Amino acid sequence: MLATGSRPVLPRLDGLDDADRLPPGVGFLRDLDDARAVTAALAAQQRIVVLGGGILGIEAALAAAEEGGRVTLVHSGRSPMERLLGEGARVLAAALTRAGITVVAGTSTGIRLTDGRFSALALEGGARVEGGALVLACGVRPRTELADGCDLATADGILVDHDLRALGTGGVWAIGDCAEVCCGVSTCAACTGGTAPPGLIGPGWQQADQLGLAFAAELAGLPVAAAGPPERRDAVLVLKARGVDAVTAGETDADPWTVAPGLAVAVWADPGHGRYAKMVTRDGVLTGLVCVGMPRTGAELVLLFERRSELPADRSSLLSLDSAEGVLAALPPGPDATLCRCAGVTRGTVQESVAGGCSSVPEVSAGTRAGTGCGGCHDDIRSVIEHHFAVAVAS
Numbered sequence: 001m002l003a004t005g006s007r008p009v010l011p012r013l014d015g016l017d018d019a020d021r022l023p024p025g026v027g028f029l030r031d032l033d034d035a036r037a038v039t040a041a042l043a044a045q046q047r048i049v050v051l052g053g054g055i056l057g058i059e060a061a062l063a064a065a066e067e068g069g070r071v072t073l074v075h076s077g078r079s080p081m082e083r084l085l086g087e088g089a090r091v092l093a094a095a096l097t098r099a100g101i102t103v104v105a106g107t108s109t110g111i112r113l114t115d116g117r118f119s120a121l122a123l124e125g126g127a128r129v130e131g132g133a134l135v136l137a138c139g140v141r142p143r144t145e146l147a148d149g150c151d152l153a154t155a156d157g158i159l160v161d162h163d164l165r166a167l168g169t170g171g172v173w174a175i176g177d178c179a180e181v182c183c184g185v186s187t188c189a190a191c192t193g194g195t196a197p198p199g200l201i202g203p204g205w206q207q208a209d210q211l212g213l214a215f216a217a218e219l220a221g222l223p224v225a226a227a228g229p230p231e232r233r234d235a236v237l238v239l240k241a242r243g244v245d246a247v248t249a250g251e252t253d254a255d256p257w258t259v260a261p262g263l264a265v266a267v268w269a270d271p272g273h274g275r276y277a278k279m280v281t282r283d284g285v286l287t288g289l290v291c292v293g294m295p296r297t298g299a300e301l302v303l304l305f306e307r308r309s310e311l312p313a314d315r316s317s318l319l320s321l322d323s324a325e326g327v328l329a330a331l332p333p334g335p336d337a338t339l340c341r342c343a344g345v346t347r348g349t350v351q352e353s354v355a356g357g358c359s360s361v362p363e364v365s366a367g368t369r370a371g372t373g374c375g376g377c378h379d380d381i382r383s384v385i386e387h388h389f390a391v392a393v394a395s
């Protein structure tokens with residue numbers, strides 16, 4: 001079974017030609033050593049230059065700024081995360097600036113070294129962004145070289161069918177960031193359109209479960225049912241940072257003025273107060289969302305999106321969740337709401353584990369797997385624990 005993951009993309013820049021031999025001061029952000037290098041640069045009060053305005057680059061820039069670092073985020077296009085957030089990206093860019101990050105739009109062309117160390121990023125047109133450390137956050141690409149060497153079929157990733165078996169093989173499987181589920185049957189709706197691996201931990205874990213069950217059945221001599229087409233679940237992308245909120249999911253590029261049967265797009269923008277929301281519905285059901293600077297509205301929309309719920313006819317009622325009155329009016333999510341998206345664990349499961357004696361995030365994680373992925377739900381787990389004990393003390 002292949003689970004070779006993905007590797008960071010090395011951008012085409014003068015002075016960078018080998019991902020395994022980056023000049024001093026230049027690095028990716030993949031593992032603890034990479035994080036330690038950034039920490040050392042922060043301790044030396046060097047300016048951190050982050051190249052790449054995707055979610056990882058933005059999270060890295062915000063984390064470095066939160067540590068008191070001087071940070072420049074360089075991105076292509078008009079605003080960071082523009083492809084995913086549309087106009088909401090401009091609101092996010094303003095929030096990044098408020099967080100103390102210098103946001104620079106431009107096409108980078110090369111790096112400059114001083115005494116063999118990174119000292120500046122060169123941009124098209126001759127501008128330079130000076131700094132002591134360069135963090136490359138330009139996306140990831142599935143690692144397929146092992147599969148290529150074995151003559152397995154690859155596209156973006158290693159091509160596998162619904163059973164996660166490499167196409168045209170008997171006993172080779174692939175899962176995780178390296179695997180691209182695309183069965184090759186032209187009439188398969190689940191395998192048309194974008195099938196590149198999403199680069200998120202949740203789908204890989206689901207595939208590991210699926211394959212584990214299939215292997216166990218085979219070892220036990222039980223019949224192994226063929227898996228159906230993979231369920232198309234749009235990823236919910238949440239920016240994990242303190243004080244800057246952005247979330248997006250589903251189809252987000254629909255135009256509010258497009259007239260199409262069943263389609264309705266509502267947009268609300270308040271750049272002056274750092275807020276933006278977009279809701280795309282088909283026959284009333286939420287199929288896409290963007291929410292910046294409105295954490296409660298964003299959380300509610302994600303809930304409705306995951307439940308494939310219909311939105312209220314008056315979309316503006318959702319916006320008030322982030323008003324002072326709305327905070328009081330907002331209903332807490334029920335037990336069926338997903339609390340940990342990486343492991344697919346509901347709030348109810350976490351509540352049960354706390355009621356059963358788990359009183360810390362690591363204990364809940366050990367018992368339920370919630371919080372063992374990206375860690376973005378740790379605060380939610382903590383609040384379930386606190387709520388449980390507050391109720392216990394009060395009663």
Ligand SMILES: Cc1cc2nc3c(=O)[nH]c(=O)nc-3n(C[C@H](O)[C@H](O)[C@H](O)COP(=O)(O)OP(=O)(O)OC[C@H]3O[C@@H](n4cnc5c(N)ncnc54)[C@H](O)[C@@H]3O)c2cc1C
Nearest residue numbers: 003004005006029030146176177178199200201202204374
């Ligand atoms: C900084 C960072 C933040 C992230 N944040 C999030 C997040 O918030 N939410 C989220 O869902 N996802 C996040 N991800 C992505 C998530 O980590 C990946 O989707 C997940 O790790 C993929 O798991 P995997 O097992 O497929 O691959 P990996 O975890 O990449 O593991 C692949 C392993 O295979 C090894 N390998 C590769 N080739 C060979 C070979 N030829 N021989 C031997 N070993 C080999 C590699 O060394 C590696 O150990 C983040 C990733 C990074 C780097």
